[in-house]
Amino acid sequence: MSSEQVPVPNEANAFSERFRIDTSKPLPEFSTPGGDAYMVVDGEHSDRPYYALVHNPTVSVRNTVFKHLSDDPIASLICPIERGLMNVDLPGGIKQRLVTIFERPTGGPLLGQKGEAHPKLNTGRLRQSIALQLLKALAGLHKRGVYHRCIRPTSIYFANKDSEDIVLGECYSTPAGYKQPMGLEPLELAFAQDAGRGQGSEAADYYQLGATLQCLYFGEMLWNGRDRDSLLTARVNQGSFWALSGGRDVPGTLGVLLRGLMADEPEARWVASDVIAWYEGNTAPKRTPMKSWAMNRPSKFEGTAYVDRRLMADAFGRNPVAAAKFLRKLDFPMWVQQSLRDVIFTEKLDRALAVRPGDTMGAGRNADFEMVARVCMFLDPTGPIRYKSLSLFLDAFPAVIADAFARDDKDALAALDELLESPFIATLVDISADKSGRLLGHSTALRKYFDMSSSRQLGKGMERVLYELNSALPCQSSRFKSVWIGSVRQLIMALDRLAGTGGGDTAMYDRHIAAFCAVHGLDLERYINQMAAAQGDPARFNTIVAEFFGTLQAQLKIPSLPNLTAKVTEGLGAAIKKLRSKARREGVEKLVEKVKKSGDIARLVREVNVSRLSHEDAAEFAQVRQVMVQIERDRMRLARKMTAADPEAQMKGLKAARMIATGLAVFGMTLIVL
Secondary structure: OOOOOOOOOOOOOHHHHHEEEEEEEEOHHHOEOOEEEEEEEEOOOOOOOEEEEEEOOOOOOOHHHHHHHHHOOOOOEOOEEEEEEEEEEEOOEEEEEEEEEEEOOOOOEOEOOOOOEOOOOOHHHHHHHHHHHHHHHHHHHHHOOOOOOOOOHHHEEEOOOOOOOEEEOOOOOOOOOOOOOHHHOOHHHHOOOOOOOOOOOHHHHHHHHHHHHHHHHHOOOOOOOOOHHHHHHHHHHHOHHHHHHOOOOOOHHHHHHHHHHOOOOOOOOOOHHHHHHHHOOOOOOOOOOOOOOEEEEEEEEOOEEEEEHHHHHHHHHHOHHHHHHHHHOOOHHHHHHHHOOOOOOOHHHHHHHOOOOOOOOOOOOOHHHHHHHHHHHHHOOOOOEEEOOEEEOHHHHHHHHHHHHHOOOHHHHHHHHHHOOHHHHHHHHHHHOOOOOHHHHHHHHHHHHOOOOOOOOOOOHHHHHHHHHOOOOOOOOHHHOOOOOOOHHHHHHHHHHHHHOOOOOOHHHOHHHHHHHHHHOOOOHHHHHHHHHOOOOHHHHHHHHHHHHHHHHHHHOOOOOHHHHHHHHHHHHHHHHOOOOHHHHHHHHHHHHHHHOOOOHHHHHHHOOHHHHHHHHHHHHHHHHHHHHHHHHHHHHHHOOOOOOOHHHHHHHHHHHHHHHHHHHHHHHHHHHO
């Protein structure tokens, strides 16, 4: 990890000149895991209430949501207005950050960050207007194929102090479901880690709507102070409505609405049409088959008796080492038949699960962890993948890998890498296929990264997977902690500033920079591959780096990169010194000095093609060397003392004798004829 830092750019832009952020006035009620909110003044419309969200560079935004909502806003939903890069005075100094401007509701949140209820909040408003307005906002999103996935009681606001209208918080600054409180996630997603719950569905939004309305009814954040395991157990045993409320009922028609929205079976959960029917007084219970997750008899694991398959899978996944020991001591087929009588334990299933008795670890390094993951998928086929420290749905892979890099969690990154192994994933798909097609679709989308993730080659590895899956994520190189690098153009301009401080000598050895360029650049991967092959040859490596930056400068039409040009020519020095021809070497050095002043790396590469010159120089030197070797051989031969016994002298003597004999014979024949 490099300690050198790219300086923050000094130049302003139209966005930063229009909007002025006051970081001394934070607005925590609008902050999210994706960024911190502050007061902002619009230079063009100073009377309009806005807030600015300064984005966290380690959390990816939902670009498709921005495009949908900035062009065509939805009523009753906070929608983004503008966004751009800006230098912001933050703790630790000035930093360049992505900033998004939102219209700011001024009536206050319905439930404050400390759990305080708004004075205007009451049961009548909840039932008569708030629920319907929230439903309209969700319907507008769902019509565009977008799920909100971050509905919270603290992110719903009155539009202004005198208004009855409410506004739902934004849903673009974080991945779907990212870091949501577990109590606000539907049960089918709640078992996953807080970054691993994935896109979800309309049903997930409606559960969040119901849980949020329940919190607003009681005027408290019902998940606060609740232990994860005990709350999940209560939700499984009692239902989420009763578990979250702590056994308190919501009487009347509002209670009917909440129980419908918070149904734990997605098929039984209310959707928009059911809510509308409720408003019209035409509610009817949904008739849906209930899935049975109950085991026929309890199984005791780590001191707790489990009778629900999902809870047992969760316990195994959270303690895989103990789970492996537990499973290997069982007669597993018999245990399945006794505990899960609705399961037909076929030979195919037995081979897929591959649970074998024994007290030692499996043959492979991760064999026991993989075995536990397979059993967890068997017990909970609609649940998340549980492997080592991970518990995620595959469509949350982008958010989970970004979160692991942000925390520098090497164990999680290693587990994610191991997860991207085709046979392992294929087995999990086979185990879950009968009851869940979700895993199959997302595993197919990840297939192209199977061979890439474990590579240590520059431009590949888990860094490459990170940027392939998170196109909106800025470059995470430690060199860029104070700047926001969202494009290759921004990256090359940042490296030019870094070169101006004397740094950047090893920038292209940076795995994040190489992977980011390979993903976001046009036809740059061949240069990255060549750099990877030349890492042991600095002269060759720096020559490829020069060609790489020259190509980029030409593609992006950047007029001048004076500092980077100087750095590149400095790097070419080793390759130029290797030229054997003194005339060529001196000519190249003069040309380099001339071009260096222009700041044009593209021109440098065109006029001083070090790769071609090195090849020509090597070829000419090889020819000269061959001639010199031949001359030396001739010289040694001529300088050697000759004797009558020397084989070469004898051979030449015999040759001369034959010639004389032939001449005499011809002369004699001529005399006879005459």
